[in-house]
Amino acid sequence: MPEGQRKSKQPTIREVAAHAGVSPMTVSRTLSGGVYVRPDVQERVLRAVRELGYHRNEIARSLRPGQSSGLIGVAITNLGNPYYGNFALGVEEVAARHGRRIILGNTGEDPARERQLVSDFIGRQVEGLVLVPSGRSGEHLSSDELGGVPLVLASRSLDGLDADTVLLDDVGGAAGGTRALLDAGHTRIAFLGNARSVFTGERRFEGFVRALAERGLVPDDALVERDQQDVAAAETATRRLLDLDHPPTAIFSANNRNSIGVLHEVARRLRSGAALEAMPALASFDAFELAGLMPVPVTIVDHDPRELGREAARLLLARLGPEPSVEPSRRVEMPVRVVTAT
Known part of the structure; x- marks a missing residue:
């Protein structure tokens, strides 16, 4: 700890x-x-x-002296994303085996909402926190600010914050997905990602650039679209890319919401009579709904979000056991694998 x-x-x-x-x-x-x-x-x-x-104590009156709440606060960035639903199920699975329940909150990638949510969790006497950070600042997450409540960061880390953290191999996975497109003969590859302030967005772009550099290529600025935080924005970005005079023949998508945006735009164009051969191949970091039904080749940088949640919960429960761990904070990076969906 x-x-x-x-x-x-x-x-x-x-x-x-x-x-x-x-x-x-x-x-x-x-x-x-x-x-x-x-x-x-x-x-x-x-x-x-x-x-x-x-922090206002919302449930202290319901607890007898010395009694713990049995609650773990879980804060995610997008409650509408099935990925995070599976992540939360993984946390809950491990928590339940240890006689604890989770309370779930959504930050919407808004640091101010994250601060309020964390404060609310502390006010409800949670025993521990699992958080997918929504920004780059961790001042409100220090041990002093949390009153000593143990914290585990998931999917993203925060510079300067001493906390257990579980991540994915974002750089290696993005490089592997991009290599699959290169191996298929594509050199004009676009990048769709989320905000530069998002930890995973930066790491996955780094992997994309690394794979291109291995083949003597550099990203074309005209083919890089970032800051898409939802499906609608990703669909619009895909439309811009495919409307270029020299559109990409393939797209690397940094998360599943961007990938679904690609799917929507490809489907719209096919309904309008576009030739299937003109549609780009896709590599997606994260599996996404209906990936197997895509009319174009799809490569998935796959991993199990539920296992990510389980690992976050295991790290947290190690701090909450009968003999809580006093080891230094741990950083776990979980592997991913590149698979072909179609």
């Missing part, structure tokens, strides 16, 4: 009251909506809450 974890003590409502110069009842009323509390007093209370790092 990272040094110092579980040692810090969360401030109490009485400490917040003393810091703000008000009564504990005034703090409670402010946090319950501010009824009968003057705006200037509310501001003093909220400032004290921020300065002390207080």
